[in-house]
Amino acid sequence: MNGLRAVVLDLLKSETGLPAGCGLTAAGADEAVDALSRAIRLKTDHVVELITCQRAEWYFFSGEALGLDTPAVALSGQAAANHLFRVACACESLLVGETQILGQVRQAVAAARANGMLSRELDHLFQRAIAAGRRAQSLAPPGLIASLADLSVQIVGREAPACGNLLVIGTGQTAQLAASAAMTRGWAVTLAGRDAGRTARAVVATNATTGDWGDLPALIAASAAVIAAQKVVGPTVLLEHVVPVASLRPAPALSARLWVDLSSPPCIHASVASLPLQRVLNLMDLAGHIPPAQRDYLTTAEAVIQAALAPHAKAVAPLEICND
Numbered sequence: 113m114n115g116l117r118a119v120v121l122d123l124l125k126s127e128t129g130l131p132a133g134c135g136l137t138a139a140g141a142d143e144a145v146d147a148l149s150r151a152i153r154l155k156t157d158h159v160v161e162l163i164t165c166q167r168a169e170w171y172f173f174s175g176e177a178l179g180l181d182t183p184a185v186a187l188s189g190q191a192a193a194n195h196l197f198r199v200a201c202a203c204e205s206l207l208v209g210e211t212q213i214l215g216q217v218r219q220a221v222a223a224a225r226a227n228g229m230l231s232r233e234l235d236h237l238f239q240r241a242i243a244a245g246r247r248a249q250s251l252a253p254p255g256l257i258a259s260l261a262d263l264s265v266q267i268v269g270r271e272a273p274a275c276g277n278l279l280v281i282g283t284g285q286t287a288q289l290a291a292s293a294a295m296t297r298g299w300a301v302t303l304a305g306r307d308a309g310r311t312a313r314a315v316v317a318t319n320a321t322t323g324d325w326g327d328l329p330a331l332i333a334a335s336a337a338v339i340a341a342q343k344v345v346g347p348t349v350l351l352e353h354v355v356p357v358a359s360l361r362p363a364p365a366l367s368a369r370l371w372v373d374l375s376s377p378p379c380i381h382a383s384v385a386s387l388p389l390q391r392v393l394n395l396m397d398l399a400g401h402i403p404p405a406q407r408d409y410l411t412t413a414e415a416v417i418q419a420a421l422a423p424h425a426k427a428v429a430p431l432e433i434c435n436d
Contacts, residue, residue: 114173116237118192119148121168121184123376142345144168148184158231160238162199162220164213165286165343165376166206166395171196173233190421193237197420200245201413206395207402209409211258212285214245244420248413253405260398261289264339264372267393267401269297272337272370276300279323279331281349282341283310286374290339291318304331306348329353333367341374347381354384372398 121144145168152159152170159172168184171192178186187195198204200217221238224230257263268278276299280291283305291301295318304323305311315322323331332338332354342348368389373380378394385392393401 114175115189116192117170117172117174117178118187118195119152119170119178119184120187120195121145121148123166123168144183152178158224158229158234160220160224160230160234162217164216167199167204169199171234171237173231193421194417196237197241197244197417198413200241201248201417202245203410203413203417206399207257207260207263207406209252209256209406209413210260211249212260214242214249217242217245240420244416247420248409248416251412251416252409253412255403255405256409257403257406259286259289260374260395261286261339261341262293263398263401264374265290265293265297265299267372267398268294268299268337268339268370271391277302277335279304279335279338280320280341281305281338281379282375283307283314284341284343286341287339288314288318290341290374291320294339295320302331302335304328305342332369335369336367337370337372338380339372339374340379342379344375344377344379346377347379349380349384351381351383351387354387354390 145163148168148170149161152172155174155176155178156172159170162169162171177188195204200214202208202210202213205213217238221230221235221242224234257266272278278294278299278301280287280294280301280303283303287303287305291303291314294301301318301320302323303311303315303318303320304325304327305314306325308325311322311325314320328349329352332349338349340349369391371380371384371390371392373392373394376395380392380394384390
């Protein structure tokens, strides 16, 4: 009998964005994901791939276990189903209770359907997981933070030296969410990315001010805080972008600045944190800033998951899974 399988690669286990001790470099993350995708597609024509900055996961039905020569974790049967439902309900997210992951799960299902890779069994399973995610969100306590972008803007508002200019580095969804959230809180936001076309589109979407990547040192110098959210394989914000240029006379002073790096792996070089008056928070540092109400959400969500997975749950068809 074909059983449910899940292959899970957690990209937040170490500062490089890859599991500690896995033997992979940050630059090899994409290669690792591609290798797993190829190996799984040799086993089955039907698979849902959920790839985000925090995780790479594959769900499929197969009669045999997948031999893994990677740092990924293989789950089967009830454990695989439970993990999927926890993901959809944002129990496995760094920011417990965030709402972005449910949209990402929907997108993964839509992509599998468009590519002819969504079987009826997988569709049924994922629709139940999505329904559980919606149910958990509807029961969430008030005041829950919706995304890491919102959390970063709240931290900046509390801890930045002064409210004024905020530089957002990146052009994707998280960067745009951060820019929009900051502007509603009164920050003057400049958005800069390495690709001019993507930067222009992100600026149109957010009404932020355009920042030229070539002027990055000046943009940083003019900002009281920086939020970075880039998909990169290594640092793009380097020491020379922050340290005053020695040839300038008089040399500009290094101002106090808060940095929040939402990139995985980090895009802000570790040396920046060693500079005076520069405080750098990366993804794992944000855990200490999550409010108690966010953690309280877990109790509600886990009750929803238990009910959704219970074999006797009313109005829910039984999930046919097998355990190795």
